[in-house]
Amino acid sequence: MTAVLPLAGGRGTTLAAVDLDRTLIYSAAAAGSAEGLTEGLEVVEHLDGAPLSHATPASWRLLTELAGRALVVPVTTRTVAQYERVRLPVVPRYALCANGGVLLADGVRDPAWDDWAAETAAQAAPLPELLGLLEAVAGEPWVRTVRAAEGLFCYLVAHAREDIPAGWLADTGAAVTAAGATLSVQGRKVYVVPAGLSKAAGLLRLRRLLAGEGTAPRLLCAGDSLLDAPMLLAADAAVRPAHGELHEQDWTGARVAVTAASGAAAGEEIVRWLLDRVT
Known part of the structure; x- marks a missing residue:
């Protein structure tokens, strides 16, 4: 209740x-x-x-x-x-x-x-799939860490905002949208959150x-x-x-x-x- x-x-x-x-x-x-x-x-x-x-x-x-x-x-x-x-x-x-x-x-x-929240998040692609979009670049020198949050969404932390490649943001944004989620850049952080x-x-x-x-x-x-x-x-x-x-x-x-x-x-x-x- x-x-x-x-x-x-x-x-x-x-x-x-x-x-x-x-x-x-x-x-x-x-x-x-x-x-x-x-x-x-x-x-x-x-x-x-x-x-x-x-x-x-x-x-x-x-x-x-x-x-x-x-x-x-x-x-x-x-x-x-x-x-x-x-x-x-x-x-x-x-x-x-x-x-x-x-x-x-x-x-x-x-x-x-x-x-x-769990029912709402389930309307997008599964969290491991969303997380995988960020983990694909986890080994890049500009990436500090990639994490999941509260079992609902995930985010990437770069060493510096200017280090985040514009091309990667564009490509990842398109993939995120296709997966039913939203990409947002806040300073050094890139969030991938189920749209709902x-x-x-x-x-x-x-x-x-x-x-x-x-x-x-x-x-x-x-x-x-x-x-x-x-x-x-x-x-x-x-x-x-x-x-x-x-x-x-x-x-x-x-x-x-x-x-x-x-x-x-x-x-x-x-x-x-x-x-x-x-x-």
Whole structure:
């Protein structure tokens, strides 16, 4: 049985769904210069004791305020273990990991959601076949690692974004599409995800479950990548940063705003934008 409970009261009138990497949090390289930042950056994630992700202190304070006015739901391609490394200023009631394939309710994984995700992912080619498209280049000098995530999708990590061959991306993208999946490039990472297993599908399912017998909550979304695009289009209003995969493609939508800033300053601007629309 699902762990999702219908919303009650004014707090549930707005659902603010926010991507994490390169939308809310940033590596040192992706954070950009100090220009446009109200304060310096603080570390919000460590890996093996080393700083990994950053955010502005102002964005974290504003995110706390936003959580008091709306239901903030992190929506990320990260695995559960990767998500749990991030020290968010408040613990969200709900979080969607694995590109919508895993629901955490008060930090506990929902087994009914796992069943739905497995059935959805099965509509594409089997995971070993998708993984094989990436493992075919695992021995290349530009490839750092190839991994499967949560038994649902897979990804490749390159040593540097500029090292990923454009021809390989084009050929692999065509093969991925033929296999019923989606290819997305996010910095040094190349994701291959079953097409039906999307952030939008997970988020809209959560929205319906939260509504119960009542009216579905108003939906605000923020994200930067191709994997975020469907949920941005599904939102009542959305925002994307002036950087990342969507910005490189000059992607937009009728109800999608674009930040003036890029890098970590855009992350702060995004939280302000969301807060302005629930205040």
